[in-house]
Amino acid sequence: MQAPAVIQPDIANAFSVKSEQVFHRTNNQVYAIVGCNRELGVVSDVWFDRYDRPEEFRHVLRHVLQLFQSGSFRFWLADLRFMTSDFSHSEDWLMDEIMPAIFSAGMEREAVVVPNATIENEGVDTFASASRTIRSLANGRIRAFTDLALAKQWLLDGELPEQP
Template structure:
């Protein structure tokens, strides 16, 4: 995988990789890493996944990590994802998000791609925006870049 995709995330947090997710044909589509000193978990999406099960496997893994009590912050980097997840917007709001809240989530920052007006199956911006609207408690917010996301995640004021 091209590390330039994660350059600004690596520069901002110096994360350690936990798990790489691959499609059935071996292509990497997500990497989950963490920065334990800040109680931060990061999911970086690359290219696309093929099935709902592949998408949900990453989020279920993150939920499992929050269940350990080791994390309080979450950065989701969707800028390089090219598969929409409209099929899982309600699942995210009703299953995944309550699980991470119960596991101690303080804040989640979602770094969004540009709105390119893609069709629903490829519209990551539309999928993420719809999911963010379903979760309106103020603990999750979308950003256009990693530096703004980092500043908000760890804002103590």
């Protein structure tokens, strides 16, 4: 019997999120878990290893959109630390469809937690070098972090960490 899939313990502890939906590859391996904390207004998506097809990536983000459309959420924590798939195949879809819809559904801020080697400065605007369209939509509301405590501080309080 396979153990139930749960959100990463550090994410669960920091944001008191509970697993809401688990996403499996065709071989039954978990590739993502979406969790939420309605009291804090936080949706989280935690990614593991890889997914097989772009549609699997899109399925998770459509689910996140549905949660925001429920009106219960304002903040999004995306944990990409353990994701090994490249989602460049969905960049146009992200910019043209899903992110505008999520912003329209009430998302105020998104903290993206990435592996340590990915960013140089905590709180960097993750769309600073992206297309003009998504940059104008995001308006600084999507930031990348390697430190979960700093991500939480910014996500819930809107405070960016001090730069050295």
